[in-house]
Amino acid sequence: MRQFQFGYETEEKFINSLRRIRQWCNSSMTSEVLFQIYTESLEEEVILGITDMIHRELPNSVYMGTSTNGNIIMGEKSKMAITVNCTVFEYADTKVELLQYPLTEEEARSTVDCLLAEVAKRPWVKAILLNTTIRGMSMSSFCEYISKLPKEIQVFGGGAFSADMNEDEAFVFSSVGKISDHSVVFALIGGEDFHVMSGFITGWKPLGRGLKVTSAKGTKLEELDGRPAYETYYKYLNIKNDEHFFVNTLEFPFFYEFNGINILRAPIASNPDGSLTMTAEIPENVVARIAYGDPWTILEEVHDKAKALREFSPEAVMVFSCGGRRTFWGDAEISKETAPFQMIAPTSGFYTSGEFLRTNEFVNQHNVTLVVGAMREGPAVGSDEKLEIGEEEFSGKVSMINRLATFIQAATEELEEANKRLAKAAVSDGLTGLYNRVEIQHRITAKADELAAGKAKQPASIIMMDIDNFKKVNDTYGHREGDIVLKELANILRNITTEVVPDGKAGRWGGEEFMVLLPSSDEAKAIEVAEKIRLDFLNIEFPKAKHQTISLGVTQLIPGEDSDTGAMRADDALYDAKHLGKNCVKVH
Numbered sequence: 395m396r397q398f399q400f401g402y403e404t405e406e407k408f409i410n411s412l413r414r415i416r417q418w419c420n421s422s423m424t425s426e427v428l429f430q431i432y433t434e435s436l437e438e439e440v441i442l443g444i445t446d447m448i449h450r451e452l453p454n455s456v457y458m459g460t461s462t463n464g465n466i467i468m469g470e471k472s473k474m475a476i477t478v479n480c481t482v483f484e485y486a487d488t489k490v491e492l493l494q495y496p497l498t499e500e501e502a503r504s505t506v507d508c509l510l511a512e513v514a515k516r517p518w519v520k521a522i523l524l525n526t527t528i529r530g531m532s533m534s535s536f537c538e539y540i541s542k543l544p545k546e547i548q549v550f551g552g553g554a555f556s557a558d559m560n561e562d563e564a565f566v567f568s569s570v571g572k573i574s575d576h577s578v579v580f581a582l583i584g585g586e587d588f589h590v591m592s593g594f595i596t597g598w599k600p601l602g603r604g605l606k607v608t609s610a611k612g613t614k615l616e617e618l619d620g621r622p623a624y625e626t627y628y629k630y631l632n633i634k635n636d637e638h639f640f641v642n643t644l645e646f647p648f649f650y651e652f653n654g655i656n657i658l659r660a661p662i663a664s665n666p667d668g669s670l671t672m673t674a675e676i677p678e679n680v681v682a683r684i685a686y687g688d689p690w691t692i693l694e695e696v697h698d699k700a701k702a703l704r705e706f707s708p709e710a711v712m713v714f715s716c717g718g719r720r721t722f723w724g725d726a727e728i729s730k731e732t733a734p735f736q737m738i739a740p741t742s743g744f745y746t747s748g749e750f751l752r753t754n755e756f757v758n759q760h761n762v763t764l765v766v767g768a769m770r771e772g773p774a775v776g777s778d779e780k781l782e783i784g785e786e787e788f789s790g791k792v793s794m795i796n797r798l799a800t801f802i803q804a805a806t807e808e809l810e811e812a813n814k815r816l817a818k819a820a821v822s823d824g825l826t827g828l829y830n831r832v833e834i835q836h837r838i839t840a841k842a843d844e845l846a847a848g849k850a851k852q853p854a855s856i857i858m859m860d861i862d863n864f865k866k867v868n869d870t871y872g873h874r875e876g877d878i879v880l881k882e883l884a885n886i887l888r889n890i891t892t893e894v895v896p897d898g899k900a901g902r903w904g905g906e907e908f909m910v911l912l913p914s915s916d917e918a919k920a921i922e923v924a925e926k927i928r929l930d931f932l933n934i935e936f937p938k939a940k941h942q943t944i945s946l947g948v949t950q951l952i953p954g955e956d957s958d959t960g961a962m963r964a965d966d967a968l969y970d971a972k973h974l975g976k977n978c979v980k981v982h
Contacts, residue, residue, distance in 0.1 A: 395709040397740040401474030412451040426490040431459030434557040460525040462744035463555040463717035469736025470729040479742040488585035494571030506539035520584035524551035552714035552746035597692025600683035622668025644718030649685035653756040708768035713743035826884035834901025839957040855920035858964040864906040917950040943977035
């Protein structure tokens with residue numbers, strides 16, 4: 395495999411470059427020639443001129459191309475608006491075929507069905523490189539359908555973009571199709587001696603508390619924690635809903651888990667109703683967090699990925715990096731994350747509107763991510779060359795970002811923990827840890843309302859209990875012994891509602907009185923549970939108070955009655971138990 399990388403400056407220079415490639419092909423073993431054309435220019439006449447020259451000078455070659463937010467050549471961001479990467483495959487069994495299809499949300503399934511059918515005819519396919527238009531559509535269905543490809547086929551590529559991030563115009567093209575703003579180009583590559591490896595790098599870290607997606611429809615992220623999604627960016631980052639919204643939020647995507655990996659997802663627009671438009675769907679009930687770029691982590695991930703690629707021993711590396719990463723680094727430093735790959739093999743690519751990669755069998759669309767695809771023909775050839783990555787250049791910048799982020803994260807975690815403790819305290823009894831009276835009464839009321847509305851499929855019951863002669867325990871042995879007795883009864887109720895009736899809820903009703911709600915138990919089951927509670931408590935021997943007893947009242951809730959009526963009936967049953975000898979269970 396041989397690579398030629400160059401920029402388009404003039405027709406004369408370009409034709410000379412093509413003729414050098416032709417001369418090399420004529421003097422060497424060549425099986426396939428693939429051109430990849432990346433252009434910041436949206437002038438279709440220029441692109442057509444370039445493709446015409448390629449067809450004239452190398453008529454047996456194929457080409458694919460896309461508009462971009464910037465081009466990568468020899469591992470660095472190119473200053474040229476149009477760059478060309480030519481890969482010459484040398485092994486006789488290596489094959490390259492291009493396919494181009496129209497692509498809209500409505501056509502996603504039919505397009506991928508066509509791809510699947512073509513791949514089925516070509517058992518030699520090992521990798522699919524894709525360029526696709528994205529803007530104005532969700533790629534979720536496309537990714538879902540394309541994941542049906544045979545599991546062993548790797549998929550990677552990038553979404554078309556334009557030099558101006560706020561510009562929607564973008565296109566793809568190929569030698570088997572026209573320049574199109576709603577299309578996808580697939581390069582099918584494979585062969586017995588063809589090998590491929592792929593992966594991705596983020597370096598973005600989650601920051602702050604988790605935000606639950608409470609409302610989402612398609613690509614519209616409507617609400618986070620019950621509030622308009624846009625408010626998250628305004629509240630925490632002071633990003634205004636203006637013409638700069640897209641560019642400003644690119645550096646702060648949402649971070650969440652999807653298909654077994656961590657995904658970054660950036661909004662492309664904020665709508666008047668406060669919803670955010672995404673390039674892919676974020677499902678409801680997902681917990682997402684805002685993420686920030688960490689240069690040190692990025693470089694560490696680059697270093698790790700580069701080491702893995704060196705073991706693979708590629709002959710060519712393709713990178714597809716989000717335009718948001720270019721915004722984050724700035725043009726002066728963006729090449730720091732791609733140049734290390736050039737030390738391993740010729741590296742080219744472009745800055746995208748979205749990155750695609752197959753991981754764990756699933757094809758995912760990424761944002762603010764660097765996707766890497768590496769290829770070689772023949773066996774791996776080891777290298778002892780040391781990777782030199784100038785991490786020390788970022789020590790000052792990294793220190794500030796890391797320390798600030800660490801401080802914010804630690805403060806957030808402390809606040810979340812404090813809020814959890816407060817929330818638990820609001821519904822818990824301080825001594826026993828069971829629900830307090832307000833909370834257990836609230837849950838009984840909710841169940842009574844459910845029964846009244848005819849929504850409950852099973853009967854429900856409650857058990858009220860009281861420790862017999864508890865005042866005597868306190869007066870004789872002291873309040874500390876009394877607290878031990880209360881806690882032991884609470885432990886029994888906790889175990890009962892965990893092991894015997896897992897949906898049961900227990901609470902302290904007041905003083906030595908306790909209440910248990912059995913949401914799916916009838917009267918017979920409630921009596922059985924009450925008897926177990928009574929016997930378990932009777933069998934405890936306390937340090938000073940020795941054996942104590944409890945009395946229990948049971949009642950089944952009646953559909954249509956309010957919770958107070960049910961509680962009064964349980965109290966009447968408990969009264970009967972008290973006055974009929976104690977240490978027993980009575981039913982009302």
